[in-house]
Amino acid sequence: MKVTTVDHPLVQHKLALIRDKNTGSKDFRELMAEVSMLMAYEATRDLELEETVVETPVAPARVKVLAGKKLALVAILRAGLVMVDGILRLIPAARVGHIGLYRDPETLEPTQYYAKLPLDIAERRIFLTDPMLATGGSAVQALDVLKEKGATHIKLMSIIAAPEGIERVMKAHPDVDICVAAVDERLNEKGYIVPGLGDAGDRIYGTK
Ligand SMILES: O=P(O)(O)OC[C@H]1O[C@H](OP(=O)(O)OP(=O)(O)O)[C@H](O)[C@@H]1O
Numbered sequence: 103m104k105v106t107t108v109d110h111p112l113v114q115h116k117l118a119l120i121r122d123k124n125t126g127s128k129d130f131r132e133l134m135a136e137v138s139m140l141m142a143y144e145a146t147r148d149l150e151l152e153e154t155v156v157e158t159p160v161a162p163a164r165v166k167v168l169a170g171k172k173l174a175l176v177a178i179l180r181a182g183l184v185m186v187d188g189i190l191r192l193i194p195a196a197r198v199g200h201i202g203l204y205r206d207p208e209t210l211e212p213t214q215y216y217a218k219l220p221l222d223i224a225e226r227r228i229f230l231t232d233p234m235l236a237t238g239g240s241a242v243q244a245l246d247v248l249k250e251k252g253a254t255h256i257k258l259m260s261i262i263a264a265p266e267g268i269e270r271v272m273k274a275h276p277d278v279d280i281c282v283a284a285v286d287e288r289l290n291e292k293g294y295i296v297p298g299l300g301d302a303g304d305r306i307y308g309t310k
Pocket residue numbers: 178179180181182203204205206210212232233234235236237238239240241267293301302303304
């Protein structure tokens with residue numbers, strides 16, 4: 103398993119704005135989508151290419167185009183949706199799946215309430231999105247769901263991770279690579295990432 107931290111200056115600058123408690127929902131959503139798109143640029147660096155030829159107005163050109171497995175983006179609801187919005191700007195033809203999970207505020211364990219995945223998910227290369235990797239319970243459950251459907255090639259994309267979450271995913275799914283914009287210090291007693299950005303879903307959708 104590989105953990106990649108996208109430390110590009112644009113990502114880090116936008117992440118600073120996202121963390122700021124004075125950033126409102128509209129800007130928060132836009133920035134989350136932008137950061138996700140920039141992270142996807144890095145996370146897709148190892149996609150396979152194949153050579154082909156196209157005719158330019160001047161002459162034939164040997165070019166490279168994407169090859170190999172088709173792609174799917176899978177959002178963990180709710181907060182993972184905003185990441186899919188951003189990544190689709192780069193990969194508009196990707197299929198999109200959804201896994202609905204909410205974390206019990208007392209036990210911090212995830213409960214699944216929804217799943218809808220592309221039928222051929224097992225043949226696709228998957229980017230699973232959730233901006234917050236806290237205890238890791240939600241990510242591990244979503245990865246379980248994907249693997250039950252036969253998925254074998256999955257990368258988890260989270261904007262902020264806690265060390266505890268990375269460790270839990272690593273233990274349960276050592277074959278899954280993780281791409282993050284930051285690894286923070288720790289979790290607090292309520293399971294929130296410190297310093298983190300607060301409750302991602304609530305900040306995206308203006309709920310409490
Ligand atoms: O790593 P974990 O400890 O499982 O925590 C992370 C999860 O918590 C948040 O979702 P939440 O349950 O708040 O649902 P929401 O996105 O609908 O607000 C977040 O979006 C992750 O899915």
